Amino acid sequence: MGFIGRHHEQQVLADLLAGVRDGRSGTLVVVGEPGSGKTSLLDRVAASCPDVRVVPIAGAEPESCLGYAALHRLLRPWLGGIDALPEPQREALRTAFGHTAGGTTDRYLVGMAALTVLAEASTPEPLLCVIDDAQWLDRESADALAFVARRLHAEALGLLFATRPDGPAPVGDLPTLTLSGLPEEDARSLLAAGVAGRLDDEVAATLVAGSGGNPLALTELARTLSAGQLAGLVPLPRPLPAGVRLETHFQQQIRPLPAETRLLLLLVSAAPPGDPSLLWRAAAHLGIAADHMDRALAEGILTAALDFRHPLIRSAVYRGAEAADRRLVHAALAAAYDSALDADRHAWHRAQATIGLDEQVAAQLEQASERARSRGGHAEQAAFLARAADLSPDPRAQAARLVAAARAHLVLGDPDAAGRMLDRAEPGLDRPVPRALARQARATAEMYAGQYANAPGILLEAAKSIAALDAALARKMMFEAMQVVLITDDHATMLEIARSVLDMPAARPDRVTYADLFLVGCATRLAGDYVNAVPLLREALAADETLVEDGPPLAVISFLAADDLWDEEAGRRMWNELEAYDRRSGALGTLRTTLAVGVAWELRAGRFDAAEALQDEAADLSKVLGPLLVGGVERIELLAWRGREDEVRSLAAGATGLGFLVRNSLAVLEISLGRYPEALDCLRPSLERDKPGAATRSLHEIVEAGVRSGDHQAAKAALVRLEERAPASGTPWGLGLLARCRALMADDDQAEPHYRESIALLTRTHIRTELARSHLLYGEWLRRRRRRADARAQLRTAHDMFTRMGATAFAGRARTELQATGERPRSRDDRADRDLTPQERQVAGLAAAGATNSEIAARLFLSTSTVEYHLTRIFRKLSITSRRKLATALRETA
Template sequence: MFIGRHHERGRVAGLLADARAGRSGTLVIRGEAGIGKTTLIDRVAADAVDMRVIRGVGVEAETELPFSGLHLMLHPHGDRLDALPAQQAAALRSAFGLAPGPVPDRFLIGAATLTLLSDLATDRPVLCLVDDAHWLDPASLDALLFAARRLSADPIAVIFAVRDTTRPFPDQGLEVVRLDALKRGEAADLVAAHAPGLTVPVRERLLDEAGGNPLALIELANALGSRPALHTGPLPVGGRVQETFRLQLAELPDATRLLLLVVAADGTADLGVVLRAAGTLGFDAADLGPAEEARLVVLDGEEVRFRHPLIRAVTYQNAAHHQRIAVHGALAGALDGDAHADRRAWHRAAAATGPDEDIAAELERAARRAGRRGGTAAVAAAYERAARLSTEPEGKARRIVHAARAAYDAGRPDDATRLAEEATHLTNESAVIAEAMFVQAQVAYERTSPAADAALALKGARLIAADDPEKAVSMLTEAVWSARDAGAHDLVRDSVELLREVRLPDGSTQAPVTGALIAYGRFPGAVPPMRALVEAAQDDRVEDFVERIIAGFMGLLTADDRSATTLLESTAARARAQGALGWLPYIMEPLAIGRLLLGDLRGADAAAAEGLSLASDIGMDMQVMALTCITVRSESDAERSRSLAPDVLRHADLHPTNAALATWGLALHDLADGRADTALDHLESVCSGPARHDLLLRAVPDHAEAAVRAGRRDLARTHLPAFETWAAATSFTAHISRCRALLSENDTAEEHYRTALTLHGDRSYDAARTRLLYGEWLRRRRRRTEARAELTTAQDTFTRLGAPRWAARAHAELEALGDRPTARPDDADPLNRLTPQELQVVRLAATGLSNREIAAQLYLSPRTVGHHLYKAYPKIGVTRRMELARLISIT
């Protein structure tokens, strides 16, 4: 019987209707224990006769077993794995323990889950129902949430049922429907259906005590109906529905209660496992009979399940400690073979009554197996429990620091910090203390500041510089780069000095990045080693993702923008090919900047949008901020940029480099719109700030232009000496000529403008900026024909590149000449009409990739890719896929 819940059922019905119409959606149903979540999703499943229903459930006993929940849901569809892209299929097989393989990126398994669900929805809509989702193991939950957040144009509905507990459920960005207590009239109807013979006083007391909780109403009504003596005494409830189950359990024979404890402690639901364990304790299948008659458990073939999760909880919580120990020991003995090695290890740990090195070693092996499957949260849990069972302090410290590293990798910074701090107090071993500091440093980047990260990483590196130089270099790389983000020049200097002293072994692959970091910031001598790192990475002599990303940044710092961008694009392709999804937001940051600097404004938007989407979905808050700064710097939508800026600039003290990039973007919007004074204020803060010697040196020519336009020629030369030194070292001299033209007070300006245009080469955006200034100069000298030619070319270029405000400024200059130019059909670039996501899909489709191949690269479903193309075709005026290559090559 289902009473009430009209609004909630209506919302679920809408979700299913959307899925049937090809629109994905996700719903989180929240509520207290017994409020009716399971009943609601059971009803939903029963009503979805035209859909493929995939059910899952979180099991408390399985929370430390990586991907156990996901495997439970998807193993019936294992025959579909061969249809997945190879990397994704291998990741799922590895996660499920079906085949050996390299450690998969933990987010790649989410992408594989997304693709598999999309594949299952090809013949009919899919409904995924996950009950008790708060008890899912973290690896499974991450995968399902990643898939749910990236579903779009697929006929798939996902519903998570979540109990209010102290265990958090990350529902940010998902729609939440809360199940509240039944209204009194609805509660009375429910009681009447289950216990029609109750007297009015008892019924009213029941309604008061149960507080509209359906499970409490049903269980208490049934209990009262079978215990007439209780009608005149206190009701068997102390405000919690669990009390009813405790009373029912108390009436069972001792053997039955202990056998139920075996069921509660076991996570397999396998009747054979339960009975084998029970046999060692002196019980058999007949002892389950009373529990089945009392409707506490359900036997279904070879499985035994509790009728409600609360019965499992009460059974386990009510048992004496010595009984739990005995049961876990029996289950450890019943789970033999490699397939149950992890469960066996955890049961042995639960049965331990004190330190036991044998069990600790077994749990450590379980941690390593979990690591090979990509279950970082399970790795952390196994190492921590192994540490608690360790008999030697050094072994305990080593396992604790492994747990700290895994907790950090799993996105649990609080646990990582706690464990790292504990490890430092357990040992004097430098390697362990240094690794603990490294974990604390990386947490500090997110929690405190990049400067705090740099200081801790530098401190840790000092401990091991002589004994473990390669690890020290990794930590010093973190220190230099974090100090760079913070504009902490003293920390950069100290880290570089220590790098000079580190002696790497012959043939170390870290040598190129070390040489570049040592040279960082000292022009002109820095350019050769920094560009050498770019060359080494392009030649695949640098394979580590961190080092390739640094190489990309080094290329941008030395104005080798095209090489840097090409390297970063190949690095992104490598990350996709390897399924290293977690690296993509870090790669997209310099890639978007590189495309901006090359004038590929739409490409920059697409890279930033892809990085932002992934970073948001996988909880990389700092990368969200960094990529948002690039979005502010983007020139396609000034109003959106201005709306994003306040959130970014609030963190300017902690992250000055990112904030300066956003401020530079605001200045460019103001400069394009003719607000030179405001632009100058922004650019002065950028060019005088702590990030002024980094990429932000590139803002100096804009500062000079704003100063001249604002009538502050005295300020225009302020920052040019530093820029000229850098530009001369990097051969990036076109902008020097542009600045000299701006500051010339005679006809030598023309020579400088023409020199700049020659030096710009194929940098069409930079050339258009110079043509705009040159055209304005020509107009002021009444050289109308020449001015018109330069301004028209500038306007067309800005329009083609997707810089509408600069195009509008060129248009205004043409109007000042008396022109009223009319738009020609070929002036408007059709790619400007696409969203960044559509542009990314169209670009890949133009290379000949199929929808399925594009989906694997962008971590979307194939159907969503098809949806983007369906929307893009009419916008860009094509009807066939083969036309895309020609369109992309033209534009």
């Protein structure tokens, strides 16, 4: 039978293939109800491209909880070459596939390794990966393949998924082609093609309407109805045997088969595809001879490759079987697996074969869950632990396993599933430490649900309950509570946590870690003792310890601490270490937050393009990882500095969380536009709440806004704090801002030395935005004193600095002042590298610094083919022919 209909869909797939042949990557998710023709369409594509290597796999329901099972089957042809991968990717893939024991891995680093493997495989010939029944992919494989799909660009590689409408979320936002029922004319043609004799028109219309044009339903109707029924001589059965209930239809076809054949079919449905050796070992354990498969082969239920004629038959067989038969088959598979070499699959099938309570099986599953966790298989870990809980006879052991399962669900970003596990665990949590761990998980779930205000209190309560039993765990929970409260606006909770930390003996261990120093330092600072908090926070920022920390990323608290001390050297050093660690280890979840912190440092240095590149990279990661829990604030500060008022106000209106950052960013915009009362309104909460980092960074803004708006009381209050804190910190950044604020508050005949001191101190820093503002304010003061020549020098410097940065509104303010002195400032042409995209600027900068294509690819989580593609475009845009000329070209456009 020829392929009928689906002309538009075939053209879409042909276009994807044409791009792959031309060296352009492509991804498509074909979505349709069971029987809509997804598999037939994929098979047709595979058969139509002899010049493209096609690698097909299919998700399997019984394997859907076994982490990386599908990815392993997809990458199997190239696993012999994984030694050539960059080390972090190589170790991640080995750990994920169980080749290396004892390590841990990041699921997105596994995705990066898969991208590298597939990109290299597409070099000799174009490659098309066809993933059918994607709704049955294990979560880890789905995440990894979605990562690959979102990072494709110029690899001659195509990914083609087929899934049901309720398919996996990781592929839900990729380009989609939806299959509905066939149009009536095509549906009639398909039906007629499957009928050997006469087909009555009225019967055909009834069958097309009853099936909704579903191709598989029509095909099965043509196979199962008698010639008399199709010819209209015998009444049609009611209801129709297929319709939309295809699984039931297939189950009815299977039911008349001999019991041994049905059991073998059930074994095929439960076994991983493509492993006939395992299948026959399990069949031997069941005592069933191979010839019992003949009937299923003869009736076309199975193909010669021992796979089902249609993927839907697999799920129909498995779901339609008796529970006792399913347990029997799983027991056979457990026996067929080597309990030493395939311990996890052995444990899973053994658990599926068990009814009632069995601590031995539960313990085996718990051990398997730890191996799954170390491989980054958190969905597998959660499934193993949940099943282990079901089998646990001891309520305490059951509760502990449910809490551990909840934590695994939280790693996956599924707070609803975590909440269900925690609810089930409650009755068995009759001891303080397990109960505190459950509360800790509940707090994380609250944050995922956007309820930040609830989380610190939950964590603090949990910490207090175990302070005398497990001081280290109590400190860890307090540290998490402190990190969370620092990004919220709950002033009362912040003070309560500070007092509780300082009153709790567990907060001051004999041997302190960097986390302990941060904890006590922030608590001391929140309690109002800035001077004594400085050495604690400075020591924490200088600590040379592991940078891995559970809970909110360390980048945030280190950034706030550095801000509070005006310590750019320590803050940038720690940020550089965190970024390098995240990139080296492939910790993309924390890298995204680390990049957001880096944006702030680049903004202060006046490198707005570099800041935008980091923001774009973080946004690109969000396409893979999902949106940040705190949304809508990533670009506000950059846009404020660039003077893009409408965009700033729009983003500020829709932002959630990090209110202090939103307010400070709005204040920068208002000051740049000369709207000082509005700026002061934005900043008053920071003055009142005095939050570490947020309040300190706004003190100089409050002084300027207060002086210019006539609110000298607010300006004086901010200056008093500055005069206490900047000398205690002792950094050029803080002292330079203090000198500027003293100048703003001083009488005219006393202001000038302070302005000069501010400029001299800030010149010693990389905080170029504040240096330019000191030049601007000094120039404005000089113009009001009618010292035009001196004013021009300062204003010209400020104008040139702001213009080079791209700080449009501040540059406009400096231009207006210059014009008032009688000078017409020269306008600058847009820089030539404005045509480079942010990612091209990143690639160009790394290449100019001497990084190889492979090193650039590993750093930016791209394939080498994509890096080569970007470099080709960069060379063309900058009119150069060699990477040796990149550094010069970039300097000339700076």
